[in-house]
Amino acid sequence: MEDVVLESGPDRLRRFFDQAKDLARPDGGPPRWFSPLECGSRLEKSPLLLYLPGIDGTGAGLTSHHKKLGKIFDIWCLHIPVMDRTSFRDLVKMVERTIISENYRSPNRPIYLVGESLGGCLALAVAARNPDIDLLLILANPATSFDKSQIEALSPFLELMPEQLPLSYTFTLSLMAGDPSKTFKASTENGLTPQLTVGELSKDLMTMSSYLSVLADILPKETFLWKLQMLKSASAYANSRIHAVKAETLLLTSGKDWFLPSQAEGARLHDALQRSQIRKFDDCGHYLFLEDDFDLVTIIKGVGFYRRGKCLDYISDYLPPTPAEYRKVYESSRLFDEIIGPVMLSTLEDGKIVRGLDGIPSEGPVLYVGCHMLLGLELYPLVTGFMNKRNILLRGIAHPMLFDKYKKGQTLEPKYFDNYRTMGAVPVSGTNLFKLLSSKSHVLLYPGGMREALHRKGEKYKLFWPEQSEFVRMAVKFGAKIVPFGTVGEDDIGEVFYDYDDQMKIPYFRNWIQQLTEGNGKVRSNATGEVAHQDVHLPWILPKVPGRLYFCFGKPIETAGRKQELKDREKCHELYLQIKSEVESCMAYLREKRESDPYRSIFSRLMYQATHNSASEIPTFEP
Incomplete structure (x- = not known):
């Protein structure tokens, strides 16, 4: 996708108030939809996205996201005029009429309801009343917890306040601006001196004060009090119908929401809703879409929440990361990359092994078959290395647990897997492998799966492949x-000291492993042998002074033109065993050659970087 740079927090606020000022002009009209002009062209068969605003009612809350959202959605924003007094129930009926009409017009196209605060209640109410329509809800700090907010208790006193309600405007503006410490932190990280940082904060404060008059136009006293009453009825209405909501739901909650107890409410809704996912933003305030560095499209991609048909297609619905999104993924793993100093070797057509990825085919389909290291520690440097060196996106075949709803008791928060989904991981299945190869993708496959990644003591660099040649026939079908490739270096990073066998001897851990495994589903449940034993657990690892990680990619094996030959089951199995042998040979080669690497130790690499350009590649052994 084309890169779209989102504005900073202050710029987002300015854009919001610029558009809100135009929308706040009284015209006497009823609530209505508008489609932002800056959305531009979008993907074919893009789903409809209906934005349901918070108490400001302008419909301008997604202004800074319009350009990026507009590339993948057909966006309509709900505008509620300042002096309009349409009740919450009538707003529900209005949105309901729209989704019924649009569903009738495009029955195979899903409809997204993005609800913020009050709009979150509106989205839930509409979804509860229309369980048979294909809706996906994205709820940002929904106001279903309004009865627990401090402002609800203060609302009777607000009626006695002066007409201008300066305190309420200042409070609302502070909610929109978010945590000022984030601005200070961002300024210092950008290298600004304390004096310049204070100057920037003062400038922002002056700009903020100019927004008070616009806020007074958007929420005059009578309207503000009306919206508070609406929040009360909206919260009660939505809560009484949550049990009826069948729609897929993405909950976005803030840790510094001074208006609502959003994170506690998010946890409650996550438990109550049948098909929900949740993402927490600990440093963000009530108005999430105005927060600096908050990117709604990136979040949708990471959660795997974008589809254009009745069901999610992991191949046709996939949106590759933009350059900015990839930089975020890379930065998140950069420290690990620097610690392990990965070395990548590949094999040319003549069999010569060279440093780099020159031996890797440029055109797909290509199937990379290797051995998992402990916990899959090689994945980040492998995927980012291919992007950095060859601009090749590796689509990984992954365990279903990366795509299932998070369950209490899991070892990792669901956000941990978002980067894998952003980079194109798909659940393991024959159908997904078929689609990836048919689309000429570069596919990453580990036949040993979780059994290799969660191996026991003394099992490093041991393959646990199924007896059947599962993937060979599929590769041959598409030529x-x-x-084949091998990875070595896990024994230079850590050592398993308390493994699956040890944990199964303790009743507490045994029950925990059984619950995790049952909750996340089994892969190859019909298989026999070690590869079938893929129980979900977390081995305990003793860290070491970091060594180095090595990759060796063998000579590409051509399958084009071999369909007739490989129809024979024995010939197919022979090729399977050849690939397995090549993977083992790559690992044996690396284990031998790394002994002569003068920069295998992190200390020697740090010394090299201290005496050379930090961007220069650290040498290794001669291939």
Whole structure:
């Protein structure tokens, strides 16, 4: 996708008030939809996105996201005029009429309801009343917890306040601006001196004060009090119908919401809703969409929440990361990358092993088949290395637990897997492998799966492949090149000291492993042998002074033109065993050659970086 740079927090606030000022002009009209002009062209068969605003009612809350959202959605924003007094129930009926009409017009197209605060209650109410329509809800700090907010208790006193309600405007503006410490932190991280940082904060404060008059136009006293009453009825209405909501739901909650207890409410809704996911933003305030560095499209991608049909298609619905999104993924793993100093070797057509990825085919389909290291520690440097060196996106075949709803008791928060989904991981299945190869993708496959990634003591660099040649026939069908590869270095990073066998001896851990495994589903449940034992657990690892990680990609194996030959089951199995042998040979080669690497130790690499350009590649052994 084309890169779209989102504005900073102050710029977002300015854009919001610029548009809100135009929308706040009285015209006597009823609530209505508008489609932002800056959305531009979008993908074919893009789903409809209906934005339901918070108490400001302008419909301008997604202004800074319009350009990026507009590339993948057909966006309509609900505008509620300042002096309009349409009740919450009538707003529900209005949105309901729209989704019924649009569903009738495009029955195979899903409809997204993005609700913020009050709009979150509106989205839930509409979804509860229309369980048979294909809706996806994105709820940002929904106001279903309004009865627990401090302002609800203060609302009777607000009626006695002066007409201008300066305190309420200042409070509302502070909610929109978010945590000022984030601005200070961002300024210092950008290298500004304390004096310049204070100057920037003062400038922002002056700009903020100019927004008070616009806020007074958007929420005059009578309207503000009306919206508070609406919040009360909206919260009660939505809460009484949550049990009826069948729609897929993404909950976005803030840790510094001074208006509502959003994170506690998010946890409650997550438990109450049948098909929900949740993402927490601990440093953000009530108005999430105005927060600096908050990117709604990136979040939708990471959660795997974008589809254009009745069901999610992991291949046709996939949106590759933009350059900015990829930089975020890379930065999140950069420290690990620097610690392990990965070395990548590949094999040319003549069999010569060279440093770099020159031996990797440029055109797909290509199937990369390798051995998992402990906890899959090689994945980040492998995927980012391919992007950095060859601009190739590796689509990984992954365990279903990366795509299931998070369950209490899991070892990792669901957000941990978002980067894998952003980079194109798909659940393991024959159908997904078929689609990836048919689309000429570069596919990453580990036949040993979780059994290799969560291996026991003394099992490093041991393959646990199924007896059947599962992937060979599929590769042959599409004439894919197969690249066997090995990875070595886990024993230079850590050592398993309390493994699956040890944990199964303790009743507490045994029950925990059984619950996790049952909750996340089994892969190859019909298989026999070690590969079938893929129980979900977390081995305990003793860290070491970091060594180095090594990758070696073998010579690509051509399957094009071999369909007739490989129809024979024995010939197919022979190729399977050849690939397995090549993977083992790559690992044996690396284990031998790394002994002569003068920069295997992190200390020697740090010394090299201290005496050379930090961007220069650290040498290794001669291939």
